[in-house]
Amino acid sequence: MPELPEVETVRRGLNDLVLNKQISSVDVYYDKMIIGDVQKFKDTLAGKVIETVDRRGKYLLLRFSGDVTVISHLRMEGKYYVKSKDEPLDKHTHVVFNFVDGTTLRYNDTRKFGRMELVKTGMEVNNSGIKKLGPEPTVDTFKVDDFYQALQKKKKVIKTALLDQTIVTGLGNIYVDEVLWMSKIHPQTPAKNLSYDEAKKLHDNIIKELNMAIEAGGTTIRSYTDAFRNEGGFQFSLKVYQKTGEPCQRCQTPIERIVVGQRGTHFCPKCQILKP
DNA sequence: CCCAATGTTTTGCC
DNA sequence: GGGCAAAACATTGG
Incomplete structure (x- = not known):
């Protein structure tokens, strides 16, 4: 499913749907989805505002206020949806970002292969996957x-x-x-x-x-x-x-x-x- | 039941 | 330690 063009399309969609929304709380239903401490992930993101969504290779980089970045890789079947908080949870929803405006950003992943990791903005280059990426496939960077x-x-x-x-x-x-x-x-x-x-x-x-x-x-x-x-x-x-x-x-x-x-x-x- | 499935990380062998 | 190939991850669908 998601190779670079799909991840880029998701990035653009998220930039249309969730920019400037403030998180009230984060729910995690499958702890292994989060690399690192789950409680810290939830606590750090509460109150943060999503400022933009970037991409490096097939990795999404959700940029939050306070120099916080969530590295998100969809792997085989990861998907993001924006829904009202009232809509029932899907069987394969593993992470939900609740916003103060009553909407939610939901991460769905049938195969549970996707991963998210919270880092300080700028530190994403130290992520084991991102560190070894070659150039982006553009005329400016790929020679x-x-x-x-x-x-x-x-x-x-x-x-x-x-x-x-x-x-x-x-x-x-x-x-x-x-x-x-x-x-x-x-x-x-x-x-x-x-x-x-x-x-x-x-x-x-x-x-x-x-x-x-x-x-x-x-x-x-x-x-x-x-x-x-x-x-x-x-x-x-x-x-x-x-x-x-x-x-x-x-x-x-x-x-x-x-x-x-x-x-x-x-x-x-x-x-x-x-x-x- | 068996096989294959879009991706990365881990394991084990040079 | 690096490069490489294979296994592992977890689930669905044909």
């Missing part, structure tokens, strides 16, 4: 030369290298398959075997693809919705992800599914040749 050099040093195959967030952040299983298809690169190509031209093509496609997906409001495969409960629109633009057996849109060859790095992987066996 072809750096990308090529990083790939040269890797022993992993290209798909696994792109998923690990350290070379460039934001890609997940869906968009990796898509950008590799667009770039005509086989997912099991050793990263260091990519030519400079291939690296450049891949680099350009990563930026283009993620931006197009953000414009479409993300991709809804099974469960993703944004903070307004809207589904994304990019699933209609997917070329290979979960298209096993369907004809490649370039050459009509049926799309194949293999497993790479424990992940389902979709590619065109004719367009994306594994070089010896």
Whole structure:
């Protein structure tokens, strides 16, 4: 569900829905969702005003008054909703931020994989996950030369290298398959075997693809919705992800599914040749 | 019942 | 200590 475009869409939704609201109290129904002391999490946030919502990679950064930041990662199925305090709790609601105006921000997560952590604003860079993130996939921060050099040093195959967030952040299983298809690169190509031209093509496609997906409001495969409960629109633009057996849109060859790095992987066996 | 699922962290092995 | 691959996390749905 949430790769960078989906997280960015959630961020924008939250910035429309909860800005400048003051927290009266926080309820936590599943303690493991909170990294660190749960009581401190609740006590610190009470009375704080949410000033903005930022994003780094796939991490949301909820900025509160008093230099308080909540790092929130949605992992596989995390979702935020804004509801009136009177509405009954969903079975999978694990954290509720109650606002003084009678509305609530609710964190739902069917698989309970998501995590939140309270830090002093600015200290989020010390978070173990955020610390090792590579550049954001934008023209200003993501440079072809750096990308090529990083790939040269890797022993992993290209798909696994792109998923690990350290070379460039934001890609997940869906968009990796898509950008590799667009770039005509086989997912099991050793990263260091990519030519400079291939690296450049891949680099350009990563930026283009993620931006197009953000414009479409993300991709809804099974469960993703944004903070307004809207589904994304990019699933209609997917070329290979979960298209096993369907004809490649370039050459009509049926799309194949293999497993790479424990992940389902979709590619065109004719367009994306594994070089010896 | 068995398998797969969008992501990161932990574990264990070089 | 780093890099890497596999397991783990918890639940739903086909």
